[in-house]
Amino acid sequence: MKFLHTADWHIGKIVNEFSMLEDQIHVLHQLVDKIKELEVDALIMAGDLYDRAIPPKEAVVLATELFNRLIKEAGIPVLVIAGNHDSNERLEYGSELLASSDLFIEGTVKESVRKVTIKGVNFYLLPFADHVTIRHVLENEEIRDLQDAVREQVKTIINEMDTDEVNVLIAHGYVVNGGKDSLEESESERPLSIGTAEYVDVDVFEAFDYVALGHLHKAQKVKYDKVRYSGSPLKYSKSEVNHKKQHLLVDLEKDRLRVDFIETEPLRNMKTMRGHFKDIMQGESDDYVFFELEDTHYVMDAMNQLRRRYPYAMGLEYVAQKETEQAGTIDKQRAIEKKNMVELFEEFYSEYKDTPLDDERRAVVNGIWEDVQKEEDI
Ligand SMILES: [Mn+2]
Structure with missing residues (x-):
C-alpha cells in the first residue's frame, strides 16, 4: 500500500491581508498532477482542510475541484478528517453519500471511530474535537483532558482491531514525545484548548503501523518513524520561512515502512x-x-x-x-534586581510625590521593612 500523507491545507487562508488562494490553487493542483504520475493507492488529508469554520466560497470551489480530480482523474480514494480550524458538522455534509464515490470525510466524533479499508489496509479516521465533546459522546465522566479523551477513543479502536492487519490512524492535534518541547511549532497553528493540557503522548498510538498526523505546519516525526506530521503544503507564517514544505509518500506493509518526500513548487516563496x-x-x-x-x-x-x-x-x-529596547529593558531589570526594598520604595516615593524621601520617613520605612522581614523569618 502506497499512500500520500498531507495535512493542513488551510484553503482560503489569509496571511497578513494576502489571500493564499492563488498559491493554494497552484500548489495543490500540482500535487494532483504528481499523484497521477506516481502509483498511489490513497490520499490522506489529516485535518484543517479549510482555514475557517465558514470558508469563503472560492475555498469550497477549490476543495471540490481537487477532490474531483483525485477521484476521477487520478482514480484514488480520498480520506479527510476535520482539524481544529474546520467546522466538524459542515465538513461532514453529504459524507455518507460521498463515501460510495470514494470520498471519505469524517467531521464529527462518534461513539466508534470510523474505519475505511482500502486494499486490505485499515484507516481509522479520528476527527479533531475538544475533550468536553468527546467526554459527552463517549459518556465517560472520567475524561479530564484531551489525552484522556484520545486514549479512550484509541481503546475503542484497539478493542476491535486485528493487529495482524495493517492499521493506520489519521488524527489531528499535538502529539508529543514526553513534553511539548519535543515539537517544532509555528505561529499559524491555533491553540487547541485554553486551561487544560492539549497534547497527547505518542505512546498512546503504539498499536498502529502508521499514524498520519495534522496540525503542526512543519514536517516532523514524533519519536518513531511511523508517527509523523506531513506539515502544511505552503508557508503560512513568518515562523515558517525556513521550513522545507513537502508531502509524504508512505509505502507501508506489515513491519515495513518507507517514507519518501514529494515536493511541489510554490507560486511565490x-x-x-x-x-x-x-x-x-x-x-x-x-x-x-x-x-x-x-x-x-x-x-x-x-x-x-x-x-x-x-x-x-x-x-x-x-x-x-527592537534589540536596543530589549537591551534597555534587560539593563533596567538588572538594576532593579540589585536594589533592596527600601531603595525601591525610595524611588517609587520620589517619583510619585515628586519630592525625595526625607530622613524621618526613611526611618519609618526601614522600621516597617525590618518588621516584615522578621515576620517572614518566623
Ligand atoms: Mn490545526
Missing part, C-alpha cells in the same frame, strides 16, 4: 529580508517578504515604498530598535 532600507530598495522580488530593517530611525512611509519593489511585502519590523 515566503522569506525574510534583513538590512538597511536604502540597500533593500536596491533589489526587488515577487516573493512574500517579511522585512527586518536595521535602520535606527523610522523611515517615512516605508511599507508603501517597499511595496513598489516588493508587491508582496508582508510585514516590517525595525530589528535594531
Whole structure:
C-alpha cells in the first residue's frame, strides 16, 4: 500500500491581508498532477482542510475541484478528517453519500471511530474535537483532558482491531514525545484548548503501523518513524520561512515502512529580508517578504515604498530598535534586581510625590521593612 500523507491545507487562508488562494490553487493542483504520475493507492488529508469554520466560497470551489480530480482523474480514494480550524458538522455534509464515490470525510466524533479499508489496509479516521465533546459522546465522566479523551477513543479502536492487519490512524492535534518541547511549532497553528493540557503522548498510538498526523505546519516525526506530521503544503507564517514544505509518500506493509518526500513548487516563496532600507530598495522580488530593517530611525512611509519593489511585502519590523529596547529593558531589570526594598520604595516615593524621601520617613520605612522581614523569618 502506497499512500500520500498531507495535512493542513488551510484553503482560503489569509496571511497578513494576502489571500493564499492563488498559491493554494497552484500548489495543490500540482500535487494532483504528481499523484497521477506516481502509483498511489490513497490520499490522506489529516485535518484543517479549510482555514475557517465558514470558508469563503472560492475555498469550497477549490476543495471540490481537487477532490474531483483525485477521484476521477487520478482514480484514488480520498480520506479527510476535520482539524481544529474546520467546522466538524459542515465538513461532514453529504459524507455518507460521498463515501460510495470514494470520498471519505469524517467531521464529527462518534461513539466508534470510523474505519475505511482500502486494499486490505485499515484507516481509522479520528476527527479533531475538544475533550468536553468527546467526554459527552463517549459518556465517560472520567475524561479530564484531551489525552484522556484520545486514549479512550484509541481503546475503542484497539478493542476491535486485528493487529495482524495493517492499521493506520489519521488524527489531528499535538502529539508529543514526553513534553511539548519535543515539537517544532509555528505561529499559524491555533491553540487547541485554553486551561487544560492539549497534547497527547505518542505512546498512546503504539498499536498502529502508521499514524498520519495534522496540525503542526512543519514536517516532523514524533519519536518513531511511523508517527509523523506531513506539515502544511505552503508557508503560512513568518515562523515558517525556513521550513522545507513537502508531502509524504508512505509505502507501508506489515513491519515495513518507507517514507519518501514529494515536493511541489510554490507560486511565490515566503522569506525574510534583513538590512538597511536604502540597500533593500536596491533589489526587488515577487516573493512574500517579511522585512527586518536595521535602520535606527523610522523611515517615512516605508511599507508603501517597499511595496513598489516588493508587491508582496508582508510585514516590517525595525530589528535594531527592537534589540536596543530589549537591551534597555534587560539593563533596567538588572538594576532593579540589585536594589533592596527600601531603595525601591525610595524611588517609587520620589517619583510619585515628586519630592525625595526625607530622613524621618526613611526611618519609618526601614522600621516597617525590618518588621516584615522578621515576620517572614518566623
Ligand atoms: Mn490545526
